[in-house]
Amino acid sequence: MNIKSLLLGSAAALAAVSGARAADAVVVAEPEPVEYVRICDVYGAGFYYIPGTETCLKVGGYIRYDLRTGKGGYGGLNNVTDKLDLVRANQELADARATWDAGLKDYQVANPGSTKDDYIAAGNPEPTRRAVKTNDTYFNRARAAMQLDARSETELGTLRGYMHINFDWNTVVGAGGLTDTASNMGINHAFLELGGFRIGKTDSLFASFTGYAGAVIEDDLIPYAAGKYDTQQIVYTYKSGNGFSAAVGLEAGSFANTIDSYVPHVVAGAAYTQAWGGISGVVGYDSNYEEWAGKVRLDVNASDTVSLWVMGGYGTDKNASRYFYKGWGGNWAVWGGGTVKFNKQTSFNAQVSYAENRDLAVVANIAYTIVPGFKITPEIAWTSYHTDDKVKISDGFGGMVRFQRSF
Structure with missing residues (x-):
């Protein structure tokens, strides 16, 4: 065998081995590009972009526990059967x-x-059960609330979808006056917004446009709208750049105040807000009873730590004494109160309410932020309730404490 043959044979063997190894080689795939969650700061803190979209989403909510007692205010469970x-x-x-x-x-x-x-x-009456003793006890509520806020920009403005759902576990009074527990789910808000329009389920504009009432928990002991102001609505809101805003809406009402024809309830309001405070007003027409009601509110920021407010309401009562836009007794009612901030963690809140039928409510609390996101609020209330003819029904004190972790 000559040198040339030896070289050619070696080359052939090496080629065969190389080909076999190439066939057995593992091909590593290129990694997929990773899309990290991006912060969306256009609408404030807490928003992030949903991956693959230009929609910003904020996930929030709170865990809350309420403990209530007494015969005034929201109160406890009173006159329950002693088991x-x-x-x-x-x-x-x-x-x-x-x-x-x-x-x-x-x-x-x-x-x-x-x-x-x-x-x-013959003098032997059939036996019956004697009266059973009753007690007063606490009302307890544990609530888990979930909030989702989705927003994106369109050629018609910001498109928004918002939902707030509550999951509650409550102590209740059941059949025979016996204490029991019950769980329930409630839709607090579920609405869409675009170009100044809002459509869906939320609180009545009659309650929300004037800022509800004070910073106390029991702010509606004398109602500034119907006792339940949930509603389906179509509302248009205009906001200028100088603090002026106006809104008009059609609402369906809720519970006993739900509309009974194709004619909706109508509500409209206007407000002017500046650094010193603001003034706002709202008027509503109840289509069920063909009644009108209105409110005017003044807010004043007396200092960096003190804010005060007063609100007055008036409503007709030709066909009904209380309806969707008038929950108070008599034609008129007034509400007023304020907040004093002692420091970043602690504030004192108070509210007084009075109606023409002599209903009176006084409420005060201390709101204390223990750590960021966790607040405890003890509150005390005194109420005196009357019929529309000014006959006293009841009065008394009540107290409650709320623990809330917001996120």
């Missing part, structure tokens, strides 16, 4: 019934042909 005394009363009734049945039997043996009615007429 142990109920058992005893039922046993006493069973014993009395057995004795009565035995007496009836003896009576009928001694008086052949006699009936139960004859036995009762």
